[in-house]
Amino acid sequence: MPLFTMAQPFNRIVSLAPSLTMNVYYLDSKQKLVGCTSFCEIAKPDKKEIIGSATMVNIEKIVSLKPDLIVATLITKPEVLDKLRKLGIHVEVFSSPKDFNGICSQFLRLGMLIGKAEKAKAVIAESKANVDKIKAQHKGVAKQKIFFQIGSNPLFSVLSNTFMNDFILFCGGINIASEMHSGTIGRESVLKRNPDAIFIVTMGVAGDDEKAIWQRYGELSATKRKQIFIIDSNQACTPTPLSFVYTLEMINKLLYPKK
Amino acid sequence: MLDYVSLQNVSCGYSSGFHLKDISFAVPQGKITGIVGPNGSGKSTLFKGICGDLQLDSGIITLQGQNITHLSLKQKAVRMAIVSQFVDNCDMTVQEYVLLGRMPYRKHFQLFESEADIAISEKFMQLTNVSAFKDKTVHTLSGGEQQLVSIARALTQQPQLLLLDEPTAYLDISHQVQILNLIQKLSHDLQLTVLLIIHDLNLASEFCDNLVMMNNGTIHITGNPEEVLTYKNIEEVYKTEVLTQQNPISKKPAVFLVSNKYWKTQNSIV
Amino acid sequence: MSMKKKHLQWLITIIVLILLLGASILLSLSIGEIPIKLTDMLSILHSKTGMEYSVLANIRFPRILLAIAVGGTLSMTGAVLQGIYRNPLVEPYTLGISGGAALGVSICIVMQLHVLGGAYLLPLSGFIGALITIFVVYFLSMGKGTFSVNKMLLMGVMISFIASSAMMFLMSISKAEEVHSIIFWIMGSLDESNNSLINLMLYSSIAGFVITYLFAHQLNTLRLGEQKARHLGLNSGLTIRILFIVLSLLTGLCVSVAGIIGFVGLIIPHLIKQIAGSDYRILLPSSFLGGSIFIMLCDTVARTVISPNELPIGVITGIIGGFMFIVVLKIKKTS
Numbered sequence: 001m002p003l004f005t006m007a008q009p010f011n012r013i014v015s016l017a018p019s020l021t022m023n024v025y026y027l028d029s030k031q032k033l034v035g036c037t038s039f040c041e042i043a044k045p046d047k048k049e050i051i052g053s054a055t056m057v058n059i060e061k062i063v064s065l066k067p068d069l070i071v072a073t074l075i076t077k078p079e080v081l082d083k084l085r086k087l088g089i090h091v092e093v094f095s096s097p098k099d100f101n102g103i104c105s106q107f108l109r110l111g112m113l114i115g116k117a118e119k120a121k122a123v124i125a126e127s128k129a130n131v132d133k134i135k136a137q138h139k140g141v142a143k144q145k146i147f148f149q150i151g152s153n154p155l156f157s158v159l160s161n162t163f164m165n166d167f168i169l170f171c172g173g174i175n176i177a178s179e180m181h182s183g184t185i186g187r188e189s190v191l192k193r194n195p196d197a198i199f200i201v202t203m204g205v206a207g208d209d210e211k212a213i214w215q216r217y218g219e220l221s222a223t224k225r226k227q228i229f230i231i232d233s234n235q236a237c238t239p240t241p242l243s244f245v246y247t248l249e250m251i252n253k254l255l256y257p258k259k
Numbered sequence: 260m261l262d263y264v265s266l267q268n269v270s271c272g273y274s275s276g277f278h279l280k281d282i283s284f285a286v287p288q289g290k291i292t293g294i295v296g297p298n299g300s301g302k303s304t305l306f307k308g309i310c311g312d313l314q315l316d317s318g319i320i321t322l323q324g325q326n327i328t329h330l331s332l333k334q335k336a337v338r339m340a341i342v343s344q345f346v347d348n349c350d351m352t353v354q355e356y357v358l359l360g361r362m363p364y365r366k367h368f369q370l371f372e373s374e375a376d377i378a379i380s381e382k383f384m385q386l387t388n389v390s391a392f393k394d395k396t397v398h399t400l401s402g403g404e405q406q407l408v409s410i411a412r413a414l415t416q417q418p419q420l421l422l423l424d425e426p427t428a429y430l431d432i433s434h435q436v437q438i439l440n441l442i443q444k445l446s447h448d449l450q451l452t453v454l455l456i457i458h459d460l461n462l463a464s465e466f467c468d469n470l471v472m473m474n475n476g477t478i479h480i481t482g483n484p485e486e487v488l489t490y491k492n493i494e495e496v497y498k499t500e501v502l503t504q505q506n507p508i509s510k511k512p513a514v515f516l517v518s519n520k521y522w523k524t525q526n527s528i529v
Numbered sequence: 530m531s532m533k534k535k536h537l538q539w540l541i542t543i544i545v546l547i548l549l550l551g552a553s554i555l556l557s558l559s560i561g562e563i564p565i566k567l568t569d570m571l572s573i574l575h576s577k578t579g580m581e582y583s584v585l586a587n588i589r590f591p592r593i594l595l596a597i598a599v600g601g602t603l604s605m606t607g608a609v610l611q612g613i614y615r616n617p618l619v620e621p622y623t624l625g626i627s628g629g630a631a632l633g634v635s636i637c638i639v640m641q642l643h644v645l646g647g648a649y650l651l652p653l654s655g656f657i658g659a660l661i662t663i664f665v666v667y668f669l670s671m672g673k674g675t676f677s678v679n680k681m682l683l684m685g686v687m688i689s690f691i692a693s694s695a696m697m698f699l700m701s702i703s704k705a706e707e708v709h710s711i712i713f714w715i716m717g718s719l720d721e722s723n724n725s726l727i728n729l730m731l732y733s734s735i736a737g738f739v740i741t742y743l744f745a746h747q748l749n750t751l752r753l754g755e756q757k758a759r760h761l762g763l764n765s766g767l768t769i770r771i772l773f774i775v776l777s778l779l780t781g782l783c784v785s786v787a788g789i790i791g792f793v794g795l796i797i798p799h800l801i802k803q804i805a806g807s808d809y810r811i812l813l814p815s816s817f818l819g820g821s822i823f824i825m826l827c828d829t830v831a832r833t834v835i836s837p838n839e840l841p842i843g844v845i846t847g848i849i850g851g852f853m854f855i856v857v858l859k860i861k862k863t864s
Contacts, residue, residue, distance in 0.1 A: 039704060055708070056701050075705055151706070152648075154713055154720065154839060182838055187720065188562045188588050189837035191580060202644065209648040213722045216587055219580040233706075312756060336762030347754055350807055355749075362750050363762035368743075370810065377532060416761070 009115025010069035017073040127241040138172025146173040147195035197227035263288040263452040269318030271308040291453040296473035336363035339420040340413035360415025383414040403434030423455035488512040546818035596825035598734035604820020607794030620794035625685035628692030630784040633658020652785040659781025716841030717788035748809040792850030
């Protein structure tokens with residue numbers, strides 16, 4: 001992304017995705033946010049205008065808020081975004097980042113759009129530093145096989161072309177699904193690959209049920225090593241620099257409690 | 260002469276309006292009784308009332324003195340067997356179809372038909388001349404053959420009363436005669452009481468011992484063919500001028516229809 | 530053909546199907562990501578330890594039991610319904626029960642009930658949805674004295690429409706992951722980890738089979754139509770009511786546990802009729818066995834064909850079932 005400074009930064013932002021709303025907040029720009037989705041938890045205390053759910057947005061409501069910038073992910077339908085563009089509003093689409101670097105460059109891109117490039121660079125630098133600290137701990141250490149499970153029925157694995165894969169790589173691990181191109185994985189296939197650790201990304205009791213199921217397989221390395229962990233999906237699945245670092249540190253601590 | 264079926268002050272009908280009013284008559288045992296009348300006179304409605312397909316609004320129907328509403332479905336099925344106009348598109352073999360007539364006699368948990376059941380079904384298939392079709396599928400048979408199979412099934416119920424709804428409606432004359440001759444023979448040999456709806460007055464005259472002529476939801480007249488099939492009755496009920504003569508061989512009344520061009524007293528109609 | 534010969538044919542059919550079932554079980558046990566040789570199987574089962582034992586006992590065997598229960602039930606129910614409705618296109622889901630169950634599950638997923646309260650809440654929501662549908666269909670079409678089988682059919686189709694519209698509404702206001710979950714649940718899966726649920730399904734399906742078989746003669750008579758069946762002494766209304774309740778409950782249970790697995794209830798009875806005939810004394814057990822074999826084989830394909838990915842079983846039954854239906858129709862035309 002070529003570095004440029006906006007001559008006139010955008011001032012009235014509508015966010016169509018919770019992760020982007022979080023990024024706006026992390027850029028100290030919540031006052032610029034005029035509308036967001038009903039799923040944007042971080043904006044709830046500030047009673048921001050709601051423009052719809054993550055999948056269905058109300059175009060008229062958006063227009064009534066007179067935004068000059070709309071930030072969206074690929075979850076929003078392209079026809080909706082086209083319509084908004086036709087109405088003369090600038091629309092920026094952020095596709096799902098493929099790795100941590102992608103998260104950072106998206107954060108910077110957003111920062112540049114709203115005149116917070118410096119703040120963005122600062123946050124990114126701090127995040128990168130934290131990440132490098134963790135990476136350094138694992139240089140030359142034996143790698144663990146890790147299964148990162150999203151959802152339970154059916155089982156879905158984190159794939160190597162998504163940013164969540166970096167959680168595994170930065171902690172010195174190998175993703176057991178690294179050669180797979182799509183997500184559903186059979187339970188037997190997981191057993192065959194015999195991961196040393198399993199991270200179940202979900203929330204509430206469902207995670208406990210899944211953990212109990214894995215624990216039935218006494219031969220599984222992760223069971224023997226007692227390395228079956230439940231991770232809250234809110235932070236883990238959100239592509240912002242701060243959430244990434246938070247989750248990475250938590251995962252690192254779970255895998256290597258003594259370090 | 261004992262009556263097998265007796266109706267007293269029976270009323271029944273449809274919510275859409277058509278109703279039979281105050282029907283009373285008796286069906287003598289061991290004889291063939293035909294129900295005749297124009298379309299819409301209530302023949303089918305009466306038939307359904309006797310079969311139990313329509314609930315009676317009032318009145319009593321008795322079988323050999325027993326009120327029909329006090330009989331269970333099974334008890335009714337061993338006393339009366341019903342042959343309807345059509346064999347619905349059925350993918351059973353003739354033997355399977357006929358054997359279903361033994362259903363009212365099946366004991367609880369009896370899985371297979373007994374030797375007796377099979378023997379009875381074979382006897383009646385013989386009697387109705389359908390033994391040759393034993394293994395054929397019912398819907399591959401002709402209309403006449405299907406009627407014979409239906410009758411075979413009804414007989415397998417070993418009823419004392421046989422009810423037939425227009426058994427000759429869609430058949431050619433050879434099959435019409437074949438079936439009615441068969442019914443006459445069965446009635447005589449097995450002491451069966453037969454009640455049938457029949458629209459062809461000549462067939463009714465030739466083969467029925469008694470007739471019930473219906474008109475507009477009530478009974479116009481009952482009696483033997485000579486009493487019922489008079490030119491006066493037919494004109495009143497059917498609103499048609501006919502000629503009645505005696506069949507030279509059976510001596511039963513025969514009804515002749517004459518084309519308009521021969522009537523001297525014809526009103527000029529445009 | 531004499532009765533004895535026919536009954537002998539029936540016996541042979543059952544024996545052959547049981548043997549095929551046995552072969553399918555052995556096949557399913559040995560195929561998978563972790564290949565297990567049949568010759569080793571006994572020793573593995575004896576040892577009760579090791580990864581292979583885990584796979585056999587915790588993954589493959591439960592799926593086989595579920596395949597028998599669900600496949601058997603759906604297929605047998607299809608055979609009964611096709612006879613009662615006298616319509617060859619009817620299958621268990623025509624009663625609208627799958628719609629109600631799917632709606633129940635969708636509500637559970639959107640409200641995240643199973644995440645907060647326990648995994649068992651998911652099939653339970655499905656079953657409650659199914660129960661409500663059963664009540665509605667029953668009282669709207671059977672409550673008063675006489676009832677119409679056609680009314681039931683219409684009722685079921687209507688409820689399916691209403692349920693799927695409600696589901697679409699739910700999906701439009703929920704998160705992407707929830708929509709994902711709902712869709713995958715609908716596509717059907719025999720991957721169930723709750724052993725008590727699997728046992729419940731198995732015992733219910735066997736009980737259901739036994740109860741239905743008690744009505745085999747009545748079902749044969751009903752092939753003539755409700756009116757003629759009544760003339761033969763059968764209480765058509767009562768028979769249909771009892772069978773409706775038993776089979777609806779069973780179908781509701783199947784859908785709650787395994788999602789919507791289509792085609793089994795439609796195609797297997799047709800196929801079995803070609804082989805064994807329409808007499809319910811043979812059609813019921815043959816359909817049950819045929820359905821079990823079919824689903825078991827489809828499940829084996831679903832979990833191995835694009836390994837390590839796993840396909841939802843509804844995809845396989847739909848494709849294979851669809852092909853088989855066309856083949857059966859062609860055979861019917863030429864015979």
